Amino acid sequence: MEKESMFSKKAEEFLNVFRRGEEFSKEILKENERLRFRLAELEDALSRSGDEARSRLCEERVKQLEDELGSLREGISRVEEENKDFASKYVEVEEENNNLANLYVASYQLHSTLDFNEVLRIVLEIIINLIGAERFGIYLLDEKSNELMAVGSEGIAEEDLPRVRLGDGIIGKVARDGESYFSDDLSRREESLDRPIVCIPLKIKEHVIGVLSIYTLLTQKKAFSHMDFELFNLLAGHAATAIFSSRLYSQSERKLTTIQSFLDLLKEKPRR
């Protein structure tokens, strides 16, 4: 009996120990559960705070990139403006080059010969091909008679161009005053030979030696450009010099030939 009682007491003690162990295990499990929950909460909070930081970083980066994009766009627009400016300047320079080439060729041709007829032909070529005149005449002033006489023409027979007294009509006034005349209506198909649409004095310095008188332009030529006025200026000066020099040269050549013939005649021995 005593043994049974002792066994029972031991069993009771063991059960108590076991129950305490059970309670302890339950407490540990409960604590474990609480800690897990807390850990999950902390991880969640940590994750949320990481997303916010990344999001802030991304926003900052986006702003930075937008700023860069903005300044790049400004740069591109500035470069495009500069390109347009360069392109327009290039066109201007090209046009100026072409104009200078025209003037160079015209001037070169005018001074390429001392033959009077050749110079006149070159003046006619320039007026037809570079200015675009269809009917026109070139007059030279005879200082003895104070009359202008045609020495060259295009589209009109030279003999049909009337003599003009200095100071008479548009042609005579241009020769007297040395000032160019431009009609308001360049498309006028002028038939009257004393009413040109354009009249340019041919001058050596201030001395007028003749005039260029244009009656009609080619049908495709509707107006004068800046270049045409430059050509008129060139013709007024260079054509005048070339015509005057070649005429003097031709006259001196003729005189020289006459004098030479006379000398040759004198050198011949008299026949008996």
Added chain:
Amino acid sequence: MPNILVVEDSPTMRQLISFAMRRVSNARVIEASDGVDALKKLSSQKVDLILADINMPVMDGLKLVSLVRGNPAMKDIPVIIITTEGAEEDKNRALSIGANAYLTKPIQTAELVKLVGTYVK
């Protein structure tokens, strides 16, 4: 370097066109003063483009175009007419004979250079 034949009786225009071609198109320019002179040069040299006036002595530009188009060795050479004749019927006539393009004088160099650029590289 393309070879461009400039057929023009006016020395001023010939020089002006040649000047523009050399400066802008970097071309080798061959000059002829009329149609007959042009045919001689075409038979002895390779030509990539012809720029021809209409009104010329000896042989005019239109006759030159028709002879070029009738010659198997030359028929494919492009021809640009440069003339004072501004009437539409003159242009149509030149194009019907076989000219590729028609420009009227006074020429705008930039326009000529642009047109030449479409036929020679």
